[in-house]
Amino acid sequence: xxxxxxxxxxxxxxxxxxxxxxxxxxxxxxxxxxxxxxxxxxxxxxxxxxxxxxxxxxxxxxxxxxxxxxxxxxxxxxxxxxxxxxxxxxxxxxxxxxxxxxxxxxxxxxxxxxxxxxxxxxxxxxxxxxxxxxxxxxxxxxxxxxxxxxxxxxxxxxxxxxxxxxxxxxxxxxxxxxxxxxxxxxxxxxxxxxxxxxxxxxxxxxxxxxxxxxxxxxxxxxxxxxxxxxxxxxxxxxxxxxxxxxxxxxxxxxxxxxxxxxxxxxxxxxxxxxxxxxxxxxxxxxxxxxxxxxxxxxxxxxxxxxxxxxxxxxxxxxxxxxxxxxxxxxxxxxxxxxxxxxxxxxxxxxxxxxxxxxxxxxxxxxxxxxxxx
Amino acid sequence: xxxxxxxxxxxxxxxxxxxxxxxxxxxxxxxxxxxxxxxxxxxxxxxxxxxxxxxxxxxxxxxxxxxxxxxxxxxxxxxxxxxxxxxxxxxxxxxxxxxxxxxxxxxxxxxxxxxxxxxxxxxxxxxxxxxxxxxxxxxxxxxxxxxxxxxxxxxxxxxxxxxxxxxxxxxxxxxxxxxxxxxxxxxxxxxxxxxxxxxxxxxxxxxxxxxxxxxxxxxxxxxxxxxxxxxxxxxxxxxxxxxxxxxxxxxxxxxxxxxxxxxxxxxxxxxxxxxxxxxxxxxxxxxxxxxxxxxxxxxxxxxxxxxxxxxxxxxxxxxx
Numbered sequence: 249x250x251x252x253x254x255x256x257x258x259x260x261x262x263x264x265x266x267x268x269x270x271x272x273x274x275x276x277x278x279x280x281x282x283x284x285x286x287x288x289x290x291x292x293x294x295x296x297x298x299x300x301x302x303x304x305x306x307x308x309x310x311x312x313x314x315x316x317x318x319x320x321x322x323x324x325x326x327x328x329x330x331x332x333x334x335x336x337x338x339x340x341x342x343x344x345x346x347x348x349x350x351x352x353x354x355x356x357x358x359x360x361x362x363x364x365x366x367x368x369x370x371x372x373x374x375x376x377x378x379x380x381x382x383x384x385x386x387x388x389x390x391x392x393x394x395x396x397x398x399x400x401x402x403x404x405x406x407x408x409x410x411x412x413x414x415x416x417x418x419x420x421x422x423x424x425x426x427x428x429x430x431x432x433x434x435x436x437x438x439x440x441x442x443x444x445x446x447x448x449x450x451x452x453x454x455x456x457x458x459x460x461x462x463x464x465x466x467x468x469x470x471x472x473x474x475x476x477x478x479x480x481x482x483x484x485x486x487x488x489x490x491x492x493x494x495x496x497x498x499x500x501x502x503x504x505x506x507x508x509x510x511x512x513x514x515x516x517x518x519x520x521x522x523x524x525x526x527x528x529x530x531x532x533x534x535x536x537x538x539x540x541x542x543x544x545x546x547x548x549x550x551x552x553x554x555x556x557x558x559x560x561x562x563x564x565x566x567x568x569x570x571x572x573x574x575x576x577x578x579x580x581x582x583x584x585x586x587x588x589x590x591x592x593x594x595x596x597x598x599x600x601x602x603x604x605x606x607x608x609x610x611x612x613x614x615x616x617x618x619x620x621x
Numbered sequence: 622x623x624x625x626x627x628x629x630x631x632x633x634x635x636x637x638x639x640x641x642x643x644x645x646x647x648x649x650x651x652x653x654x655x656x657x658x659x660x661x662x663x664x665x666x667x668x669x670x671x672x673x674x675x676x677x678x679x680x681x682x683x684x685x686x687x688x689x690x691x692x693x694x695x696x697x698x699x700x701x702x703x704x705x706x707x708x709x710x711x712x713x714x715x716x717x718x719x720x721x722x723x724x725x726x727x728x729x730x731x732x733x734x735x736x737x738x739x740x741x742x743x744x745x746x747x748x749x750x751x752x753x754x755x756x757x758x759x760x761x762x763x764x765x766x767x768x769x770x771x772x773x774x775x776x777x778x779x780x781x782x783x784x785x786x787x788x789x790x791x792x793x794x795x796x797x798x799x800x801x802x803x804x805x806x807x808x809x810x811x812x813x814x815x816x817x818x819x820x821x822x823x824x825x826x827x828x829x830x831x832x833x834x835x836x837x838x839x840x841x842x843x844x845x846x847x848x849x850x851x852x853x854x855x856x857x858x859x860x861x862x863x864x865x866x867x868x869x870x871x872x873x874x875x876x877x878x879x880x881x882x883x884x885x886x887x888x889x890x891x892x893x894x895x896x897x898x899x900x901x902x903x904x905x906x907x908x909x910x911x912x913x914x915x916x917x918x919x920x921x922x923x924x925x926x927x928x929x930x931x932x933x934x935x936x937x938x939x940x941x
Contacts (some may be wrong), residue, residue: 249860258924265924293868295925340937341866354934365937479923595933615930619916 255478256294264483265299271490278304280489280580282447283426285312285607286477292616294479304486306384307443307579308602308609310425310534311452313390314341314600315608318531320563321418322347325387328416329353329361332558335379336363338387339394345604346597348565353387369401376405376413385554386415393451395419395543396516399523402545402552414553417545420530422452423460424541429578430468434536438580445480445489448474450504456612457512461500469498476504523549531564532599534573568593570598574607583610584621622734622787629712630732633719638695638730646695646730653757658685660751667714667744670784671799672875675718678747680804680875681826683725687806688822688878690761690813691753696722697731700747714745725804727751753806758817765820766841770909773880773886775808775894776801778830779858782872787861794864798857803876808897812880815893821881824874831870831929833879834917844912847919847929851906870929871936881909917920 274279282288288308291297291535297306310536326347329336343354343365357363362382366372369386376384388398398415405413423614425447429435448461453474461472471492475485485503502508517581523545530542554560567573570584571593583589583602593599595611602610631639638646662678672680673785679696682900686693702711722729729749805824812819821841830852838845854869862869876899882890886890887905899922907919917929 249856249863252863256923258922261924290926293921294923295921295927296923298925299923344934506796615933616927619914619918619928 252478255476257478257480260480261299261483264480264487268304268483268487268490269301271487271494272301272304273494274303276303278490278493279307279442279444279579280304280447280486281307281309281429281443281445282475282482283309283311283422284447284449284452284477285315285605286450287447287475287482288373288609288612289310289607290477290479290482292423292470292612296479296482299483300486300516304490308576308612309429310532310577310601311391311422311449312605312607313394314345315421316390316420316532316534317345317418318533319347319565320531322353323563324560325416326351326353326356326361327560327570328385328554328558329356329363332383334362334383334385335375336361336385336387337366337375339361339367339389340365341605342387342389369397370404371402371411373404373413377408380412382412384413386413387418388415389418391420391422391449391452392455395520395524396455396513399519403519405552406549414552414554414557415545416560417543419524419543420532421541421543422449422456423464424538425532425535427464428535428538428541430470432535434574435578438575438578443470443579444493445471445473447485447489448472448500450475450477450481450507453504453508453512455513455516458500458502458508458510459512465498465500471498472499472500473509474502474504476507498508533567534577538576568599573600573602576602583613586610590618616618626734629715630734633715634722634729634732635891636728636730638728646697648695648730650694650754654755655685655752656689656691656755658908659748660681660685661746661748663743663746665714665743666784666788667710667786669788669800671781672802673714673717674745675714675716676721676745677802677875678749679718679721679725679727680802682749682751683727683778683804683806684824684878686751686753687809688761688824689753689755690759690809690819690822691755693725693727693751693753693806694812695730696727696749696751696870697708698729698747699732700734701742701746702734702736703744704736704739706744711745718747720802725806727806743837756813756817759813759819761819761822762822763821763837763840766837766843766881766909767820768843768909768911769884770820770881770935771905772832772845772847772909773887773890773894774830774853774904774906775805775878775880777855777858777870777898778825778854778874778877779862779872781875782829783858783861783883784867784875794861796861797855797862801874801876802828803899805876805878805899808894808899809878811893811897812890815889816882816886818884818886819880819890822878824878826875827873828932829871829873831868831878831917832932834929835915837879837932838915838917841909842913842915842916844910845907845917846910847907847917848921849919851904853902853904867936871932884908
């Protein structure tokens with residue numbers, strides 16, 4: 249497949265691996281966090297770690313949109329389908345995520361709830377048009393990448409005067425979460441975080457640009473390299489991070505120049521700004537409450553806000569005891585350090601956020617890497 | 622119902638045994654080892670590029686019988702129809718099924734039809750049962766893989782699953798990919814004739830190549846090491862999987878088989894397979910290794926390694 253295979257070339261990978269090995273200082277450790285689940289997935293799927301020196305460690309961050317959604321919000325969505333009888337539309341990987349009482353949207357569907365998997369917000373709109381006598385709720389999740397399509401759907405619904413469509417908005421923001429990883433009360437209790445540099449998100453940055461990370465890298469004196477999702481992107485970005493670390497620099501660099509600009513997609517940003525506003529605080533599974541880390545539908549479009557249209561209680565479901573996700577997400581521990589890993593917590597029966605989808609650190613360790621342990 | 626049976630089923634499936642018009646088909650068999658297999662077919666949509674539920678229900682069961690090395694002899698078919706299911710569609714399905722059975726030389730000799738109330742079924746469900754005879758000296762079983770054995774596949778993987786997905790109502794995308802649905806017993810007969818000591822055969826249907834290899838590894842108590850570069854995948858299947866966030870290793874096939882044989886027999890088998898129309902792109906994709914934990918590992922095309930795990934639940938598209 250053109251424009252993809254080029255970024256998976258073994259020859260280039262081996263050349264890059266030699267350069268990385270040459271430039272890595274053997275007397276120090278390089279702990280590099282990839283924030284995005286997309287990177288985690290690529291690292292494991294292609295076996296990138298095998299090509300890199302042992303003193304370079306990937307720390308797998310919280311950037312998997314389904315993993316970080318708190319159980320309470322999934323309970324809310326289930327409630328909408330079962331108690332309010334709405335047609336609940338959502339993306340595929342949300343279907344299996346466990347909620348309270350071992351429920352999930354897949355199970356609710358099996359029990360007769362009208363839950364539909366869609367590939368686009370426009371599919372949800374179509375369902376609303378085809379079912380004028382039913383309430384249709386789009387269960388919106390994801391980072392900045394999936395937010396503009398939600399905003400488009402809301403604007404479209406308004407233009408068409410679709411009265412039976414609303415959005416249960418759970419869109420979250422990347423920069424706030426990255427900052428929280430390095431600076432939160434929990435982190436101070438955990439001891440020093442030893443992350444030396446960050447791989448910046450690819451798709452998210454195509455929307456928000458590379459500029460939002462500049463404050464972060466300056467404030468925390470950590471290098472950030474915006475990296476594409478292909479394995480060669482990851483390796484090239486690792487080299488760029490190593491060079492910054494070796495030279496004592498902490499800048500935002502952009503490896504993914506074929507897609508990401510400094511300003512990002514201004515049209516998409518304007519669209520989101522028109523329809524949504526910041527939430528004062530939002531709960532992240534594994535990170536807890538993170539201030540200004542999520543979006544909600546603003547008052548101009550509140551008729552499309554499912555949280556206004558239906559009674560949606562705030563549910564605080566606590567994470568499982570013994571689960572090390574908060575520490576794993578911050579690089580303080582590895583999945584294999586957790587007592588639940590692979591015993592009671594597996595991809596078929598996930599206890600913590602990192603085991604929920606293949607992009608989560610624990611699930612990737614388990615499904616792609618457990619032969620190493 | 623009698624009219625439906627006479628004018629539709631008997632007419633299309635027509636053969637001597639069916640014409641006996643008994644509740645069972647009676648026939649003579651030679652002495653030897655016999656296999657029987659049954660499979661229920663439910664699929665949405667019922668018609669997809671390269672096949673339909675009718676041909677699929679014939680191919681699926683013939684293949685399950687053939688994976689023992691057996692020559693399939695007869696099929697039976699059970700239909701569950703939802704009230705109101707269009708007769709024209711049913712006829713299309715039965716015609717396709719009869720065509721597949723005739724092409725395969727395996728007649729449908731007995732059957733049954735039930736109708737359930739509207740809403741209690743999904744159009745049509747078809748259960749087929751097949752019987753076959755295993756040639757003398759052939760002993761093929763999922764528990765016979767041994768360290769050092771070679772792992773072969775008869776062609777590109779993932780075609781069926783992607784063809785079906787491309788025609789689902791909420792996911793129509795344009796593709797030239799056709800389902801690989803096919804009866805594999807002819808290919809298997811050639812393979813068994815060339816190398817009667819094949820260790821394992823299995824068709825990687827639901828759950829794809831990855832799931833079937835894990836099953837075989839567990840059944841035989843061995844590990845496996847695959848080479849990603851050696852696994853044949855059509856470029857358009859790769860492209861569709863990239864778009865949908867799926868892994869072709871887990872996408873269903875209906876005309877593929879995995880063969881595990883002694884290392885020294887592999888080359889001979891590959892030659893025989895490539896001479897058959899259903900094995901043109903046959904390839905050796907890896908080897909069996911000693912591993913108590915039964916892990917299937919893969920050397921990636923990128924130069925790293927990873928595990929190829931069981932599929933947990935269904936493969937769902939990723940949003941990111």
